[in-house]
Amino acid sequence: TQLLEQSPQFLSIQEGENLTVYCNSSSVFSSLQWYRQEPGEGPVLLVTVVTGGEVKKLKRLTFQFGDARKDSSLHITAAQPGDTGLYLCAGVPNSSASKIIFGSGTRLSIRP
Amino acid sequence: ETGVTQSPTHLIKTRGQQVTLRCSSQSGHNTVSWYQQALGQGPQFIFQYYREEENGRGNFPPRFSGLQFPNYSSELNVNALELDDSALYLCASSPGGQGAGEKLFFGSGTQLSVL
Numbered sequence: 001t002q003l004l005e006q007s008p009q010f011l012s013i014q015e016g017e018n019l020t021v022y023c024n025s026s027s028v029f030s031s032l033q034w035y036r037q038e039p040g041e042g043p044v045l046l047v048t049v050v051t052g053g054e055v056k057k058l059k060r061l062t063f064q065f066g067d068a069r070k071d072s073s074l075h076i077t078a079a080q081p082g083d084t085g086l087y088l089c090a091g092v093p094n095s096s097a098s099k100i101i102f103g104s105g106t107r108l109s110i111r112p
Numbered sequence: 113e114t115g116v117t118q119s120p121t122h123l124i125k126t127r128g129q130q131v132t133l134r135c136s137s138q139s140g141h142n143t144v145s146w147y148q149q150a151l152g153q154g155p156q157f158i159f160q161y162y163r164e165e166e167n168g169r170g171n172f173p174p175r176f177s178g179l180q181f182p183n184y185s186s187e188l189n190v191n192a193l194e195l196d197d198s199a200l201y202l203c204a205s206s207p208g209g210q211g212a213g214e215k216l217f218f219g220s221g222t223q224l225s226v227l
Contacts, residue, residue, distance in 0.1 A: 042202050044218070102155045
């Protein structure tokens with residue numbers, strides 16, 4: 001069974017600070033996605049990374065896919081209260097592209 | 113463009129009952145995936161439907177079943193409800209087919225409580 005482990009599970013920081021969230025697996029994925037979920041809503045896709053070593057930027061968010069396509073990180077610069085939410089990584093397995101596997105999430109809280 | 117809609121938004125059932133959850137996919141999308149999200153957890157893949165046929169299934173028992181209709185809307189049926197079935201059930205549609213692993217567009221979910 002392919003698993004995605006996210007760390008930390010919870011993170012509470014002050015506005016303006018930087019943070020990094022990690023997503024790790026022992027399995028190789030064909031691509032990896034990051035979603036953000038707010039209470040009472042479904043997850044919303046932020047980015048998809050496909051190539052090992054790929055780096056994508058979305059304003060203050062930087063996403064990186066590991067060289068071996070087993071792990072990923074999300075770095076937020078100068079966090080804002082609007083960044084608060086549940087961040088989920090999701091991997092597309094090589095063996096079954098229909099079965100996207102989600103990590104357990106990182107709950108981020110940004111204090112004003 | 114209409115997004116993914118799910119109904120009902122909330123539902124309370126008792127153990128042993130059966131439930132049907134509904135999902136209308138985003139316009140132009142022919143693939144629907146269902147996920148179960150327990151409190152404090154990430155979504156767990158239940159199954160996916162592509163052009164009315166099941167196209168992948170997660171580790172859920174047969175009492176979890178589904179349908180996809182010609183208009184690509186979908187239903188999730190759960191028989192013999194158990195307390196552990198209490199969760200947020202999410203439907204996601206995607207534009208491609210054959211489990212391309214492309215963008216998933218999620219609805220807001222149905223919160224099911226089993227008492």
